[in-house]
Amino acid sequence: MKHWITGLSLAVFSGIGAAQTMNCNMQQYKGIDGVKAEASPNSVELVWQGEAGAQLRAQFALRDGQPVVQELAAKKSDGPWIVLGKDLTPQFEVTTGRRRISSVELDVLKKLHKDTPETIDQYKWNVFWDAPLAVPGTQRMSGPPRSADEIARASVSYKSDNCRVKTEGARVSVLFNGLTLGLFAGDLQFTVYKGSNLLRQEALAKTEAPSVAYIYKAGLKGFGIANDTKLVWRDTAQVWQQQQFGGAPNQQPVNIRARNRLEVLEVGVGSPNPGALAILPPPHKFFFARENEVNLGYVYYRKDNDTSFSLGVMQPERGEGYAPWGVSDEVWKRRVNVAREQVENYALYNAPPGTVQRMAVYYYLSPTSDHPAQRAVLAYTHDDVYKPVPGFKTVTGHFHLELNEMARDRDTLDFSPSWVPVFRGLGINIVYLGDFHDDSDTNDSGPKKFSEEKLYFDAAQRLSDRNFLVMPEEEANAFLGGHWYLMTPKPIYFSHAQPPTGNQPFEEDDPVYGHVYHLRSSDDVLKMVNQEKAILWTAHPRTKSSALYPETYKDKDFFLSDRFIGASWESLPVDLSQARLCPERCFGMNDEMSNWAPKPKFMLAEGDTYMKRPDDETYPILAINYLKLDKVPLYNESWSPIVEGIHDGNFFGTTGEILFHDWGIEGSGTKSTYTASIEYTFPLEFAELVWSDGSKVDRQIIDLTDTTPFGTKTFRIPFDATGKKWVRFAVWDSAGDGAWLQPVTPK
Known part of the structure; x- marks a missing residue:
């Protein structure tokens, strides 16, 4: 094939503009089995093998400097081509x-x-x-x-005069230059993946302006309105809804509060050969941290006129607080105020100067009707459920759900809060809560707090079950500096407020509550933690009230203790130029902590959110932990298997799409091999083995762009363990999802 294709101009297409000659650079294209790119004087066509024998096709062209998707089509192995869209223009707004x-x-x-x-x-x-x-x-x-x-x-504009086709592993991309999007400028890219029905569209653009935070919309414009066309989605109650564009045109995109962040366009409704095009954002990379998971509406439609409409993904310009609750006026008013305050944490994405931001939307091309297409898309996130893995139990926490305040307000322990079905529906086995945050009385030195702790413990016990444990824990935030979390292996009564007399003992036997602690210093905290075999860690390190922590206390005895396990992991901030979630604030800090301390420290994935309901979109904002554990302890049994499992680092963190089954290090010294086995959904991007000698951090990157979706993989990575203080391993996929193991000391 010639590397440069030139030729005659295309014909004029109404509403899109005059065609122009394509100067399409094919030098980086390499033909691969399952994906074929062909360039002609007037277009570039990608044809690739999808799932279950499906064949997919996407054609691209240039018209008056505007990249155009001439056609999207799909077919079953023995069926006709079904056109899902024609003459579509890629849309972005920022x-x-x-x-x-x-x-x-x-x-x-x-x-x-x-x-x-x-x-x-x-x-x-x-x-x-x-x-x-x-x-x-x-x-x-x-x-x-x-x-x-x-x-x-700003809306996107194009002055494209060339395209480029490139192959990376088992994927092929088409890039167009000349994209301008407000403060941003760069390229438009489309990518297809062997064995997947996904097509990724993204703006690859950067800005040199300082201090830019942003959100974006991305989609396609120009879908034709016909009698056999309908858009469907499930609403937040999981009821199917539809739009057939029979009303008046829209002036703005209509964001849909669709379940699973997914809308599906069906064409050929009622015909023997219907087809579907699903629109969705990246499962986790699209979202930035908030204090709740209220579904704000992340997909949109816009009826542009009586003959055409647009579809895409978006972040709205304003957040919302959780739905307030409360029986009494006092509690209702307080919860309304908390919910209203949550609009203050809508931080958007970071765009540091010179970084190439990747503003992406996915399309799923299907030669089926809408419901089968929806099920096929949800397979990539296991139906938004954390899939069970034999030998592991799922753990998540740091949720301020005001359980004991709710019990006091309702004056009963026999109720089911709205968050219980959320966690059960996600496949969570163990939830550790964080009462005594904006509820209850943390300033009481004894009887009142102990009575509230008693209610907290009893309410957690009522909600726990054989395979669902609610652990009543606390983000204590006293004496150490910044915010920190405490996890105990059983219910423990303690206070950390100074009494009026100032003469309470460190511990005593209370006639009502039994053994209780009165903490007055960081030494007291560490003493109680050691006596009770508890663990603690830095909450939301290097942000919020933990700015400059844990480094400020890295030389303190409590930090150097092995009972101080490390810090929490939360995807904050979000910079769409980065291939990993939270690379510096989370993993970079974890590497530093492991160098400061005698033994490696860990990262425990947490939520740090407030009240939640089943109609929230919790899955995309959450990452969790899989802990090596045979069974979930009953509430009245010791929780030590959980606490000690975390203490020993026998867990991995994940967004859910990549799951470890086992891992370890074979051999020692120069003959060491890191081993790990995974399963995954999206095609993978890379794996990394990261290590340090105690001062310098280095890594080995393993390119995984040759993987196809829905697979398993076993890693055997030789490395020299000589002089290495610790080593850790992580895997990331093409959508920005990931899973990571804790650092360990090699032999």
């Missing part, structure tokens, strides 16, 4: 604001005398309490009020 550090982080920096311009600029990118689109601002915002001119909205 809303940008100014990133600022919040008053929460800034107050910590000031307290520790670290509020230099350089440190502020560094920590603003880790901000949680920021809402760049809120004018004039929120109570946690630092600096002067925001103004409307900080916010800009």
Whole structure:
């Protein structure tokens, strides 16, 4: 095949513009079995093998500098081609604001005398309490009020004059130059994957402007309205809904609160050969951390006129708080205020200057009707459920769900909170809660807090079951600095407030509550943790009230103790230029912690969210842990198998699409081999073996772009363990999902 294709112009297509000659560079294209690219003087066509024998086709062209999707089509192995869309224009919109550090982080920096311009600029990118689109601002915002001119909205424009086709492993991409999107500029890329029905469209664009935070919309415009066309989705109650575009045109995209972040266009409704095109965002990479998982509506449609419509994915410009609750007026008003405050943490994506942001949308091409297509898409996230793995139990936590406040407000222990079916539906076995945060009385030194702890413990016991354990734990946040979490192997009564007399003993036997602790210092915390065989860790490190932690106490006895296991993992911040979720604040900090301490430290995946309901979209915002555990302890049994399993690092974190089955290190010294076995859904991107000698961190990257979807893989990676203090392993897929093992000390 010639590497450069030129030829005659295309004909003029109504509504899209005049065709132009394609100068399509094929030098990076290599033919592979299952994916074929062909360039002609007027188009580029990709034909590839999908799932269950399906064949897929996508054709691209240029018209007046505008990239065009000439056709999307699918067919069964023995069936006719079904056209899913013709003459479609790739659409992007972006809303940008100014990133600022919040008053929460800034107050910590000031307290520790670290509020230099350089440190502020560094920590603003880790901000949680920021809402760049809120004018004039929120109570946690630092600096002067925001103004409307900080916010800009823009739609994509193109001045494309060439394309490029490239092969990477088992995938082929088509790139068009000349994309401009407000502050951003770069390329448009389409990618197909051997063995998958997915087509990924993305803007690869960067900005040189400082302090940019943004959200985007991405989709296709130009779908034809016909009698046999309908758009379907499941609503938040999982009831099927549909739109057939019989109403008036829309001025703006209509965001749909669709279950599973998924809408499906069916063509040829009622015919012998219907087809479907599903539209969805990346499962986890698309989402940034908030304090709840309220479904804001992440897919859209827009009826553009009486003959055509657009479809795509989007982030709305405003967050929402959870649905308030409360029987009494006092509790109702408090929960309304908490819910209203949650609009303050809508931080958007980071776009540091010079970074190539990947604004993506997926299309799933199917030669079936809408419902089979929906089921096929959901297989990539195991139906938004954390799939059981033999020998493991699923663990998640750091949820401020106000269980004992709810029990007091209802005046009963016999109720089922709205969050219980959420966790059960996700396939969670063990949930550790975080009451005594914005509820209850953490400032009481004894009787009142102990009575509230008693209610907390009893309510958790009522909600626990044979394979579902609710652990009543606490984010204690006293004496150590920053925020920290405590997990105990049984219910323990303790206070950490100074009594009026100031003469309470460290521990005593209370006639009502039995053995109780009164903590007054970090030494007391460590003493109680050692006596009870509990564990503790830094909550949300290097952000929120833990800015500059854990490094500020890295030399303290409690941090150096083996009962201090490390820190929590949460996907914050989100920078769409990064191949990993939370690479610096989470994994980079984990590497540093493991170098500071005598033994490696770990990262425990957490939620750090508030009240939740079954109609929320919890799965995409959450990552969890799989703990090596044969059975879930009953509530009245010891929880030590959980606590010690985490203490020993016998768990992995995951977004859910990649699952480890086993891992370990064979041999020693120069003859060491790291082994691991996984299953996965999306085609993989890379794996990495990361290690350190105690000061310098290095890694080996294993390219996995030759993988096809829905597979298993066993790794055997030779490495030299000589002089290495620790080593860890992680795997990431093409959608930005991942799974990671804890660092261990090799022999």
